[in-house]
Amino acid sequence: MRPKHAPRVIDQGSVWILVAVPSIWAGHFLLSYWIAAIWCAKLPAGASLAEIRWVIAGLGALSIAAIAGLGVIAVRRYGGEFLVFEEITESSERGRDRFIGHVTLLLCGLSVMAVLFTVIPGLVIGQC
Amino acid sequence: MTDEIKLSDLPPPEPYDKARDEAQRARLMKVWEAPKGWRKISAVNNSLVGKWYLLVSFGFFTFAGILALMMRAQLAVPNNDLFSQELYNQLFTLHGTAMMFLFAVPIFEAVAILILPEILGARDLPFPRLSAFGFWCFVIGGVFVCGSIFFGVAPDGGWFMYAPLSSNPDYSGLGTDIWLLGLSFIEVSSIAAAVELIVGVLKSRPPGMRLNLMPLYCWYVLVVAGMILFAFPPLIAGDLLLEMERAFGWAFFDVDRGGDPILWQHLFWIFGHPEVYIVFLPSIALVATILPTFAGRPMVGHSWIVLSAIGVAFLSFGLWVHHMFTTGLPEISLGFFSAASEAVAVPTGIQIFCFIATMLVAKVRPSVPMLFAGGALAIFVFGGLTGVMVALVPFDWQAHDTHFVVAHLHYTLIGGMLFPLFAGIHYWYPFVTERMFSIRTAKWSFWLLFVGFNIAFLPMHWTGVMGMPRRVWTYDLADGWGLLNMISTIGAFVFAAGFAVLAANVLWPRGRQAPVARNVWNAGTMEWSEEIPGKPWGVRSIPYIHTRYPLWEQPDLIGQVDRGEWFLPDAEEGERELIVTDILDARPLFVQRVGGPSYLTLGSAGCLGTVFILATFHLWALTLIFFAGFVGFTLYWLWTGTARIPATLEKPVGRGLVLPTYAQGNRSSGWWAVFITMTGDMTAFMGLVFSYFYYWTAVPAFLPEAARLPVFGWLVAGLAGVLAGWGLTLLSRQVLRQGRRGLAMVTLAGSVVPSALGLGGFVWAAQAAGLDPTRTSFDAMVWMLVLWLGLHLGLNWVMQLYVTARIYAGHCTPRYCADHYNLTLYGHFVVITGLTTFGLLALFPMLMGVFG
Numbered sequence: 001m002r003p004k005h006a007p008r009v010i011d012q013g014s015v016w017i018l019v020a021v022p023s024i025w026a027g028h029f030l031l032s033y034w035i036a037a038i039w040c041a042k043l044p045a046g047a048s049l050a051e052i053r054w055v056i057a058g059l060g061a062l063s064i065a066a067i068a069g070l071g072v073i074a075v076r077r078y079g080g081e082f083l084v085f086e087e088i089t090e091s092s093e094r095g096r097d098r099f100i101g102h103v104t105l106l107l108c109g110l111s112v113m114a115v116l117f118t119v120i121p122g123l124v125i126g127q128c
Numbered sequence: 129m130t131d132e133i134k135l136s137d138l139p140p141p142e143p144y145d146k147a148r149d150e151a152q153r154a155r156l157m158k159v160w161e162a163p164k165g166w167r168k169i170s171a172v173n174n175s176l177v178g179k180w181y182l183l184v185s186f187g188f189f190t191f192a193g194i195l196a197l198m199m200r201a202q203l204a205v206p207n208n209d210l211f212s213q214e215l216y217n218q219l220f221t222l223h224g225t226a227m228m229f230l231f232a233v234p235i236f237e238a239v240a241i242l243i244l245p246e247i248l249g250a251r252d253l254p255f256p257r258l259s260a261f262g263f264w265c266f267v268i269g270g271v272f273v274c275g276s277i278f279f280g281v282a283p284d285g286g287w288f289m290y291a292p293l294s295s296n297p298d299y300s301g302l303g304t305d306i307w308l309l310g311l312s313f314i315e316v317s318s319i320a321a322a323v324e325l326i327v328g329v330l331k332s333r334p335p336g337m338r339l340n341l342m343p344l345y346c347w348y349v350l351v352v353a354g355m356i357l358f359a360f361p362p363l364i365a366g367d368l369l370l371e372m373e374r375a376f377g378w379a380f381f382d383v384d385r386g387g388d389p390i391l392w393q394h395l396f397w398i399f400g401h402p403e404v405y406i407v408f409l410p411s412i413a414l415v416a417t418i419l420p421t422f423a424g425r426p427m428v429g430h431s432w433i434v435l436s437a438i439g440v441a442f443l444s445f446g447l448w449v450h451h452m453f454t455t456g457l458p459e460i461s462l463g464f465f466s467a468a469s470e471a472v473a474v475p476t477g478i479q480i481f482c483f484i485a486t487m488l489v490a491k492v493r494p495s496v497p498m499l500f501a502g503g504a505l506a507i508f509v510f511g512g513l514t515g516v517m518v519a520l521v522p523f524d525w526q527a528h529d530t531h532f533v534v535a536h537l538h539y540t541l542i543g544g545m546l547f548p549l550f551a552g553i554h555y556w557y558p559f560v561t562e563r564m565f566s567i568r569t570a571k572w573s574f575w576l577l578f579v580g581f582n583i584a585f586l587p588m589h590w591t592g593v594m595g596m597p598r599r600v601w602t603y604d605l606a607d608g609w610g611l612l613n614m615i616s617t618i619g620a621f622v623f624a625a626g627f628a629v630l631a632a633n634v635l636w637p638r639g640r641q642a643p644v645a646r647n648v649w650n651a652g653t654m655e656w657s658e659e660i661p662g663k664p665w666g667v668r669s670i671p672y673i674h675t676r677y678p679l680w681e682q683p684d685l686i687g688q689v690d691r692g693e694w695f696l697p698d699a700e701e702g703e704r705e706l707i708v709t710d711i712l713d714a715r716p717l718f719v720q721r722v723g724g725p726s727y728l729t730l731g732s733a734g735c736l737g738t739v740f741i742l743a744t745f746h747l748w749a750l751t752l753i754f755f756a757g758f759v760g761f762t763l764y765w766l767w768t769g770t771a772r773i774p775a776t777l778e779k780p781v782g783r784g785l786v787l788p789t790y791a792q793g794n795r796s797s798g799w800w801a802v803f804i805t806m807t808g809d810m811t812a813f814m815g816l817v818f819s820y821f822y823y824w825t826a827v828p829a830f831l832p833e834a835a836r837l838p839v840f841g842w843l844v845a846g847l848a849g850v851l852a853g854w855g856l857t858l859l860s861r862q863v864l865r866q867g868r869r870g871l872a873m874v875t876l877a878g879s880v881v882p883s884a885l886g887l888g889g890f891v892w893a894a895q896a897a898g899l900d901p902t903r904t905s906f907d908a909m910v911w912m913l914v915l916w917l918g919l920h921l922g923l924n925w926v927m928q929l930y931v932t933a934r935i936y937a938g939h940c941t942p943r944y945c946a947d948h949y950n951l952t953l954y955g956h957f958v959v960i961t962g963l964t965t966f967g968l969l970a971l972f973p974m975l976m977g978v979f980g
Contacts, residue, residue, distance in 0.1 A: 001138075002778075002786050003717055006710030006795075007130045013712040015339075022442035029446045033464050040458040041825045049460060085429055088340050091674035093130065096713060099340030099431065106435040110475060114443060117471045121463025128458045 007093070014077060014097070017070050017104045024070075025111040028063040029118050032056045040128035047128045056122030063115050071108040077101030132715055135336050135672045138783040141693035149691065152698040153668070159699040160251070160665040163725050170725040172256040173664055178242025179560065181263050185235040188270055190631070192226035195219045195277075197624055200584075204617040206605040213601040217284035218303070220599050222277055224287030228403065229311055230270045232545060233356075236410040237262070237321035239549075240349050243556060244325065246655035247345055247417075249334040249673060249689075251666040251696075251706050254327050254797040256722050257769065258320050261729040265317035268737030273310035276303060283307035286599060288396050288451075291381035291389040295373045305374060305744045312367045313740040315360045322356040323804045325349050331797050332706060333714040334654070335695065337673040343653055344433055348413030351437045352406055357808040358445065359402035365815030366395030369912065375746065378901040378908040380819075386827050386905035390455055391819055397448035398815070405444040408544040409437060412479060414552035415501045419483055421555075421651040422498050423490035426677060429482040436482075439475035443468060453524045462521045469519030476512060480505065495649075496570040497555040503578045504547030511539025514589070529599075532592025538585045550577070553634060558648045562660050563638040570633055576626030583619025587612040646686070652677025657686045669694035669782065670707050673714075695781045707781065708797055717795055718788040719779060723769040732761035763930065771798065771946040773939065792946035802950045806957040809920075813961055816909075816916060820968055823905050830906055831973050835897070838910055842893035843970040849886020850921070850962040853879045857928060857955050860948075867942045869935055877932045880925045887921050890914045890965070913965045920958045927951050 010016050039052050075082075078101025088099040162171035171177070199219050202211050211219070241259050245252050253259060276282040283303035285294045294304045329350045333342065370392060372378040379385035381392055420427050427433060446468035453462055483505065492498060514536040518524045527533060557565050591609045592598075603609055647656040656679060657667065671694040675681035688694060696705055696719070703721045710717055735758035742751040774789040781787050793799055823830045831837075856879035864872035894910050901908040931947045934940035940947050 001133055001784050003133060003715060004131050006715050006717060007712050009711050012130065015712070018438065022439065026442055026445065029464065029468065033461060036458065036460045036464070038825050040460070052460075085432075087426065087430060089676055091136075091336065091338065091341060093132070093338075093713060096338040096340045099338075102431045103434050103438070106431060107438060110435065110439045113474065114468070114471045117467040118464055121460055121467055125460045125463050128460065 014073070014100060017073055017077070018100060018107065021067055021070050021074075021104055021107045021111050022114075024063050024066050025114045025118075028059055028115050031059055032118055032122060036122075043128065045128060049122075049126055049128060053122055053126075057119055060115050060119040060122075064112055067108050067111050067115070071105060074101045074104035074108060078105055132713065133785070136674065138672075138785065141688075141691075141783060144691050152692055153663075155699045155702070156665045156668075157663070159702055159704055159724075160663075162664060167725070169730065170727050172260040172723065172725055172729070174241050174245050174252045174256060174259060175662070175664065175666075177256070177259050177263050178238055181234065181238030181241055181266070184263075184267055184270070185231050185238050186631075188226050188230035188234075188274065190627075191274055192223050192231060193624060193627065195223040195226070197620060199223065200617040200620040202602065203613050205614065206603055206607070206610045208602050214284065215280075216601045217599075218277055218280075218282035221283045221286055221289075221303075221307075222274065225283065225307065225311070226270075226274055227541075228287060228407070229314055230266075230274070232407040232541070233318055233403070234266055234270075234314075235549060236352060236406070237318065237325070239410065239414070239552065240325050241321070242560070243655055244328055244346070244349060245332070245666055246559075246658060247343055247653050248328070248332055248337070249654040249657070249667050249671055249678075250328075250332045251670070252704070252722060253324050254332050254706065254708070254720060254722065255324050255801065256704075257726055257729045257765065258324050260726075261733050262317035262320035262324070264730055264733035265320070265737060266314055268733060269310050269314040269317070269740070272737070272741055273306060273314075276306045281306065288393075288400060289370075290396075291370065291373075291392040292383075295370055295381040295389070295392070297374055302744070305371070308367050308371045308374070309740045309744045312364055312371075313737060315364055315367075316736070318356055318360055319805070319808050322353040322360075322808070323801050325353040326357070326804050327797050327800050329353075330711045331708050331717075331800060333709050334670055334673045335707065335709055335714055335716045337709075337714040339712060341673065341676050343676065344416040344427060344430065344437075345413045345653070347434050348409050348416070348437050351441045352409045352413075355402050355406050355409075355441050355444070357804065358811050359399045359406060361808050361812030362395050362815035362818070363399035365812045365819070366392060366399075369395070369819065372901075372908075372912065376902070378911070379903060379905050380908055385903065386823070386830065387908075388823065388826050388905070390452070390826065391822050393452050393455065394448070394822065395815055395819070397451045398445070398818075400451065401448040402441075402444045404540070405440055407541065409440065411504075411545045411548035411552070413437075414555070415483060415504065415548045416479070417653060418497050418501060418551055418555045419486055420677065421649050421653075422493045422495055423486050424493065424650075425486070425490045426652075427482065428485040428489060429478075430676070432478055433482050436475035436478040439478075440472060443472040443475065447472060450519055450524070453521050454528045459521075466519055466521050470516065473512065473516055480509065496565075496567055496574070497551040499571065499574050500547050500551035500554065503574060504543055504551060507539055507543025507547060507578075507581065509543075511536060511541075511543050515540060527592060529597055530592035531588040531596045531598055534598050535585045535588035535592060538581075538588075542581055542585075547577075550574075550630065553630075555649070556655075557634065558644040559655060559658065561638065562643045562662060563641050564644050564648070565633050566636070569629060573626050573630035573633060576622055576629060578626075580619050580622030580624070580626050584616050584623055585619070587615045587619075591616075647679060652680040654678055657689055659690065668692055669697040671695075693783075695783065695785065697782055701775075701779075707787070708791065708795075716781070716785060716787055718791045719781060720791070720797060721772070721774065721789070726765070726769070728761055728765040728769070732758055732765060735761055759926070763926075766930070767934075767939075771934075771939065773941065773944045790944055790946075792944065793949045796946050796949075798946055798950055799953060802953050806954060810957060810960070813916060813964070816913060817964060817968065820909050820913070823909060827905060831976055831978050832904070832906055834978050836899070836906075837897060837973050837978060838890075838893040838899065838969045839896045840893075840970055840974075842889050842896060843966055844889075846886045846889025846891075846893060847962060847966045849882045849884075849889055850917075850959065851886075853881075853883025853886060853921075853924075854955050854959045855879075856882065857952055861945075861952055864935065864940075864942055864945060864948060869942070873932050873935050876928055876935070880928055883921055883924065886962070887918050890917060890969075893969070910969060913968060917958075917961055917965050920961055924955060924958050927954060 281302045329346045369380045373380045381387045381389045449465035450469045591612045596609045669692045706720045708720045735754045738754040778788045860872045860876035899907040901911040
C-alpha cells in the first residue's frame with residue numbers, strides 16, 4: 001500500500017477558521033487602536049473622539065458579523081447540537097472536522113466577548 | 129471525505145521471531161547510539177540534548193537566584209551598603225534578564241525537546257542537528273551575558289533596557305552592548321527551537337494521531353512556538369535599531385534628531401507581554417499532562433483547553449501597552465489595552481476551571497507532582513487576581529514601578545511557571561533517570577518553597593502600596609518599610625533552601641537504586657511506553673494511534689511496539705529514520721532521514737557566537753572572519769546532511785505500507801521549516817514597518833521635503849532589479865523541471881546580477897538624495913529598510929549559488945530538487961520585503977502629498 005494525497009490544510013481541513021476568528025478580534029483591536037492613536041496624534045490635545053466612537057462601534061459590529069459568519073461554517077463543521085463538555089475522540093476524518101468546528105465555535109464566543117470589550121472604551125472615553 | 133489508507137485494516141504483523149527482533153534491535157542501536165566519552169558533545173539525540181538543555185537552564189536559574197539573594201540581602205535593613213549601587217543595578221538587571229531569557233524560555237524548549245518526541249511516539253524531532261545548534265548557541269550566549277558580571281561590566285539598565293538610558297553610550301557602558309548582542313544571539317536559538325517544535329508537532333505525529341486526538345501538551349507546544357515566532361522578532365528588530373544607534377550613532381531614539389525613546393518601549397513590550405504567556409503556557413501544559421494521570425481519567429473539556437490556549441495566544445498580543453500606562457499615551461489607547469488585559473483573564477480562567485473540574489469528577493491520587501501542581505494553582509490564582517488589579521489604569525498609575533508590581537509578577541511567574549515546572553520535574557524524573565526520587569525530601573522541598581515564597585513576596589504588596597519603588601538600591605528607616613523587607617529577605621532564603629533541597633533530591637546519584645517499573649505513574653500518554661532500561665531510539669516501532677490516551681485505551685500497545693509490530697522496526701540502511709505524516713490526520717507521507725552526531729553544528733554555533741561577542745567589542749575585521757567561518761560550517765552542514773537523494777526512492781516500513789524516502793515542496797519538513805522561519809523573519813520586518821509608521825504618527829514633520837526623499841527613479845529601478853532576480857529564479861525551476869539542467873544553472877546563477885543591481889538601485893536612491901542615518905530618524909529609517917533588504921538579498925544570492933552548485937553536483941535533479949523549492953519559497957518572502965520597502969520609501973510619501 002502506498003499513501004495517497006493528504007487532505008489540503010486550508011480548504012479541506014478548514015483549519016483556517018480556527019485562526020481567522022481570533023484574527024478578526026486582532027484586526028478590530030489594532031484598527032481601533034491605530035485610528036484613535038493617529039486621530040489623537042494629528043489633532044490638538046483634548047480633541048473630541050465623537051466621530052471615532054462610531055467608527056470603532058461600526059467596526060465592532062462588522063467584526064461580530066464576520067465572526068458570526070465564520071460561526072455558521074463552524075456549526076456546519078461541528079454538526080448537530082451544541083454540547084458544552086463534548087469529547088470528540090472519534091478516529092476519523094469526520095471526527096477531526098467536528099473537533100475543529102467545536103473549538104472554532106468556542107473561539108467565536110471568546111472573540112465576540114473580546115471585541116465587545118474593545119468597543120467599551122471607544123464608547124466611554126470622549127476626548128483624547 | 130478524502131481517500132485514505134485505513135490504518136486499522138492493515139495486514140497483521142508477522143509472527144514474533146526472537147532472532148529477528150534481536151537483529152533489528154542491534155541495528156537500531158548501532159544507528160541511534162550517541163557517541164561515547166568526550167565525543168558525546170557531538171551528539172544530537174533529543175534525549176541527550178534535552179537533558180543538557182534542562183541542566184544548563186537550571187544552572188542559569190541558580191545563578192540568577194543567587195543574584196536575587198544578594199539583592200534581598202542588600203534590602204534586608206535600611207541604609208544598607210553591603211553592595212554598591214552600581215553592582216545592585218547589575219544584580220537586578222542580570223537577575224531579570226537571566227530568569228527570562230536564559231531560564232524561562234529555554235526551559236520550555238528543553239522540556240519540549242526532551243519529551244515531545246516521546247509523547248508523539250516519534251524517534252526524534254525532524255531536525256535534531258538544529259536542536260543541537262540551538263542548544264550550543266544558548267550556552268555560548270548565556271555564559272557570555274552572565275559572565276560579564278565577574279568583570280564588572282554586566283548590563284545595568286533593567287531587564288527591559290529602556291532608551292534613552294540604553295541608547296546613549298554616555299549613560300550606559302559595554303553592559304548594554306553585551307545585553308543587546310548576547311540576547312539577540314539567544315533569540316536566534318529560541319526561534320530555531322520554535323521552528324523545530326512547530327514542524328515536530330505538525331509533521332512528526334505518529335500515524336493516525338489526528339488533530340482531535342493530539343495530546344494537550346502538543347497543542348500548547350504548537351501555540352507557544354507560534355507565539356515565539358511572532359513575539360521575538362519585533363525585539364530583534366528593536367535590538368537592531370538600538371545597537372545601530374549605540375554603535376554608529378543612527379538616529380532612532382534621540383529626540384533631538386527626530387527619534388523617540390517610546391518606540392523602544394513599544395518594540396520591547398510587543399515582545400515582552402506575549403513573552404509572559406510564552407513562559408506560562410508551557411508550564412500549564414505540564415499540569416494539563418500530569419493531572420489526567422493522577423485523576424485516572426481524561427481531562428474534562430479538552431476542546432475548552434485548546435480554545436483557551438489559542439485564545440490566550442491571540443489576546444496576549446493585545447496587552448503590551450499595559451506596561452506603558454504611565455507614558456502619557458491618549459486615554460483611549462490605554463482603555464483598549466486595559467480592556468484586552470481584562471479579557472485575557474477569561475481564557476486563562478477557563479483552563480483553571482477545566483483542571484478543577486477534572487479533579488472534582490475524579491478521585492485524585494495524592495502525589496508529589498500533584499502537590500506542586502496544587503501549590504501552583506493557589507499561587508497563580510493569587511497573582512492572576514493582582515494582575516486584574518494592575519490592568520486597571522487608575523490603579524496601575526498608583527502601583528506602577530513599585531514593589532506591588534514585583535510581587536504581582538513573581539506570583540504569576542512562580543505560580544504559573546516555576547511550580548508547574550517543578551511538578552513536571554518530579555513527574556518525568558522517573559522517565560529521564562529510571563529511578564524514583566525521595567518522596568519525603570520532595571515534600572520538604574515543596575513546603576519550604578511554598579512557605580518561603582509567600583513569606584518573601586506577600587509583604588511586597590504592602591511595601592509597594594506604601595510607595596517603595598522597584599529597583600531601589602536602599603531606603604531610609606523613616607520610610608517605614610524596614611520590617612516588611614526583613615520578612616521578605618527571610619522568606620527569600622527559606623525559598624532558596626527549598627530549591628537547594630529540591631536540587632539535591634533531583635541530582636542525587638541513584639545508580640545503585642533499583643530501576644522504577646515501566647509506566648510508573650500509570651499514565652496514558654506515549655512517553656511512558658519507554659523501555660527500562662531506556663534505549664536511544666525512542667520507540668521500538670512507531671505505532672498507529674487512534675485514541676487520546678493510547679496507553680489506557682489501546683490494549684497491549686506497549687507489547688506491540690516492543691515486539692516491533694508497527695512501523696519502521698528496523699534500520700536496514702543504517703540511517704536514522706522518522707515517519708513524516710500530514711498535518712490534519714497524521715497520514716503517513718514519507719520516511720525522513722535525519723542527521724546523526726556531528727561537530728558541524730558545534731562549529732557553526734561557535735563561530736556565530738564569536739561573531740556576536742566580537743561585535744560587542746567592535747572588532748569588525750575578526751567579526752567578519754568568524755562570520756565567514758559560520759557561513760562555511762553551515763553550508764558544509766547543509767551540503768552533506770540535507771536533501772540527499774536516497775539510493776532507493778521508497779521502502780517498505782512494515783504492515784504492508786510502502787513509503788517514499790524523498791519529499792519536496794510542501795510535503796517536506798524542510799519546506800515547512802523555511803516557511804515558518806520566514807514568517808518569523810517577516811514579523812521582524814513588520815517591526816521595522818511599525819517603527820516607520822510610529823515615527824510618522826508620533827514625530828511631527830517626520831517626512832522631509834521632496835528634495836530629501838530617496839530618488840524615485842532609482843527606487844523604481846531597484847524594485848525592477850529585485851523582481852527580475854526573483855523572476856529568473858522561478859524560470860530556472862521551470863526549465864530544470866523540463867530537464868534542461870544547463871539552462872537552469874545559467875538562469876539561477878544569472879539571477880544574482882539583476883538582483884544585485886536592484887539593491888544598488890535602492891542604495892543609490894538613498895545616497896543620491898544625501899540621506900545620512902545619523903541626522904534624522906527618517907534618514908536612519910530609510911537606511912535601515914535598505915540594509916534589511918540588502919541582508920536578505922545577500923542571503924538569497926548565497927542560496928542561489930548554492931542551489932546552482934547542487935544542480936551541477938547532481939544533488940538537485942529535474943525530478944528531485946527540494947532545495948530549489950525551498951529557495952523559491954524564500955524568494956517569495958524577499959519579494960514581499962522588496963515591495964513593502966518600495967511602498968514605504970516611494971509610495972507612502974507620495975500618498976502623503978510630499979511630491980505634490
